Amino acid sequence: MNIDIISVFPEYFDVLNLSLLGKAQERGLVQVRAHNLRDWTHDVHQSVDDTPVGGGAGMVMKPEVWAECLDEILDTDGAPVLIFPNPSAPTFTQQDATELAHAEHLAFGCGRYEGYDARIPVYYRAQGIDVREYSIGDYVLNGGEVAVSVMLEAITRLIPGFMGNADSIVEESYTGTNALLEHRQYTKPAHWRGLDVPEVLTSGDHGKVDRFRRDEALAKTSELRPDMIERLDCTLLDKQDRKT
Numbered sequence: 001m002n003i004d005i006i007s008v009f010p011e012y013f014d015v016l017n018l019s020l021l022g023k024a025q026e027r028g029l030v031q032v033r034a035h036n037l038r039d040w041t042h043d044v045h046q047s048v049d050d051t052p053v054g055g056g057a058g059m060v061m062k063p064e065v066w067a068e069c070l071d072e073i074l075d076t077d078g079a080p081v082l083i084f085p086n087p088s089a090p091t092f093t094q095q096d097a098t099e100l101a102h103a104e105h106l107a108f109g110c111g112r113y114e115g116y117d118a119r120i121p122v123y124y125r126a127q128g129i130d131v132r133e134y135s136i137g138d139y140v141l142n143g144g145e146v147a148v149s150v151m152l153e154a155i156t157r158l159i160p161g162f163m164g165n166a167d168s169i170v171e172e173s174y175t176g177t178n179a180l181l182e183h184r185q186y187t188k189p190a191h192w193r194g195l196d197v198p199e200v201l202t203s204g205d206h207g208k209v210d211r212f213r214r215d216e217a218l219a220k221t222s223e224l225r226p227d228m229i230e231r232l233d234c235t236l237l238d239k240q241d242r243k244t
């Protein structure tokens with residue numbers, strides 16, 4: 001997977017060379033390039049923004065600079081998906097991450113200031129490019145860089161071969177058609193500072209352990225995320241799943 005990130009703070013993405021994503025780059029599974037948007041400016045001030053048409057506070061990123069940059073970057077190969085972080089867009093979900101993990105080329109455009117000119121996504125969509133705009137939650141960040149880091153981590157760990165243990169992906173929260181919040185995890189020792197691991201987990205009875213964990217996942221999801229319970233596909237519920 002080729003990943004291009006365009007930002008006025010490309011150094012933000014130096015951290016992507018660490019950890020699992022760094023290893024995946026060394027193994028040739030992904031290639032990440034962070035570009036400085038100012039490299040596509042022509043004026044001495046290298047300005048990328050201007051005042052909003054119609055008035056208002058803040059600055060808006062100019063379409064011309066973005067277009068020069070994007071024309072070049074999107075031209076490099078096959079079918080790119082162009083993603084703009086935007087706090088006023090639909091929320092990025094695990095399902096989006098799963099889908100995007102199969103893309104060959106992702107390009108992220110990080111907005112700063114009050115955002116980017118709305119014609120940029122419109123123009124590239126009209127050119128036949130798959131353009132997505134996503135928020136990562138109901139709060140406001142200063143720019144798209146952190147949001148892109150979040151989306152990238154969610155996407156790249158789902159690339160086949162990225163993780164050492166594929167099972168850890170199958171069982172986790174938000175995954176699959178019957179997604180629940182994950183049950184709690186414990187490790188040894190079974191007794192620690194007066195707190196015990198639930199006894200059933202030490203019983204060695206896999207059937208009972210599975211039942212206990214599933215009950216806990218259902219109860220926890222009902223309490224914390226009733227919206228996820230509403231969306232459950234009831235035909236996938238186990239006969240022994242209690243109504244909670």
Ligand code: 6GU
Nearest residue numbers: 085086087136139141147
């Ligand atoms: Cl994608 N961008 C910014 N600037 N703020 C956000 C966001 C994105 N998602 C939540 N808040």
